[in-house]
Amino acid sequence: PRYFFRIDEIGKTPNASHTYDSSGHHGMPAFEAGAVRSIGGGASGQWWQCDGTQIYGIPQPPPGAQPYSTYSVFYIGGFGFWVLKGDAINSNTYRHSNTWQPLYFQHHAQKEYSYLCNAEQYRTVYSRRSDQNWLRMLLPDIYYESAPVIDRSRYGGLKGELGIFLALIAFAIHPQELRARLPQMFTNGNWQTPGTFNHGRQSERGVVVYVWTCPSITADELHVYERGSHTRYYY
Numbered sequence: 001p002r003y004f005f006r007i008d009e010i011g012k013t014p015n016a017s018h019t020y021d022s023s024g025h026h027g028m029p030a031f032e033a034g035a036v037r038s039i040g041g042g043a044s045g046q047w048w049q050c051d052g053t054q055i056y057g058i059p060q061p062p063p064g065a066q067p068y069s070t071y072s073v074f075y076i077g078g079f080g081f082w083v084l085k086g087d088a089i090n091s092n093t094y095r096h097s098n099t100w101q102p103l104y105f106q107h108h109a110q111k112e113y114s115y116l117c118n119a120e121q122y123r124t125v126y127s128r129r130s131d132q133n134w135l136r137m138l139l140p141d142i143y144y145e146s147a148p149v150i151d152r153s154r155y156g157g158l159k160g161e162l163g164i165f166l167a168l169i170a171f172a173i174h175p176q177e178l179r180a181r182l183p184q185m186f187t188n189g190n191w192q193t194p195g196t197f198n199h200g201r202q203s204e205r206g207v208v209v210y211v212w213t214c215p216s217i218t219a220d221e222l223h224v225y226e227r228g229s230h231t232r233y234y235y
Contacts, residue, residue, distance in 0.1 A: 001221050002051050002214040003068065003162070004061040007170045007178070009042040010072065010089055010206040019100075027076035027204060029084075031099040033091035036072070036206065042175035043182060049214075055186045057179075064215030068222055070208065071118070071163035074100075075171055077203030080142055083118035083164060087208050103143070103164070113232060116160025116168070129156040134193040134234045138168045140201065157235045159228035163209040170207050174198040191233050 016035040019028045029035050038044070049058045072088035075081055081103035086093035104120035114125040124143050127150045128135055135144050135156075150156065158165075169191075173181045177198070184194050213219055224230070 001217050001225050004049050004212040005166055006047050006210045008044040008208050009039050010036050010208050011039040013037045028082050028100050033094050036088040038089050043178040053189050055183045061212050065212045068211045068213050068219055069163045070210050072208045073167035074206040075201050112154050113157035113159055116164045127155050137172050137193055157232040159232050162226050163211050165233055166209045167207050171201050172199050174200045
């Protein structure tokens with residue numbers, strides 16, 4: 001389906017309080033207004049349209065476009081991704097949202113795919129295939145190294161929350177290359193795995209992803225896309 005999105009670079013505010021998870025990992029942003037700020041760079045401020053075939057930049061969403069979802073994501077070296085449902089630089093988020101959560105996956109009942117989310121029980125994909133270069137592109141090995149290898153085509157696919165998925169796409173690309181590389185990631189109606197380039201998983205890098213519906217597309221249609229009823233992001 002068609003949709004609009006924006007990926008802004010964010011960072012922890014200097015001197016903001018530090019937060020540790022239950023395992024003692026340092027680096028998770030504090031769950032409080034003002035702990036995260038916009039830092040510019042990357043593709044900050046640039047709106048993109050996915051028209052179902054390709055991705056290209058636009059000045060802004062047209063009249064009739066509606067906010068669909070917002071996710072903030074940080075990468076912390078040695079731990080992985082922290083996810084917040086909402087805009088981490090908007091103080092209202094802290095009144096209406098849950099706290100930062102690790103990146104999680106739902107596992108399909110028939111174990112055929114994994115679903116990206118921020119509230120589940122599984123910290124790794126269910127299974128993988130040996131030919132999935134996209135898996136190494138999108139995720140550090142802590143998210144798949146322990147998963148069983150099942151080299152059958154119907155296993156190992158990826159679905160999930162679109163805002164989280166787009167954040168992972170951004171983290172697969174160095175911030176300075178994001179504007180140029182992003183359109184290469186979706187061509188001919190499919191998510192691609194381009195040749196090797198520098199990933200952007202720098203510790204304490206953060207992004208906030210805004211996803212908006214197109215005027216002719218309903219939120220329900222985007223939800224169907226996320227659930228992968230007809231397709232998956234990657235196979």
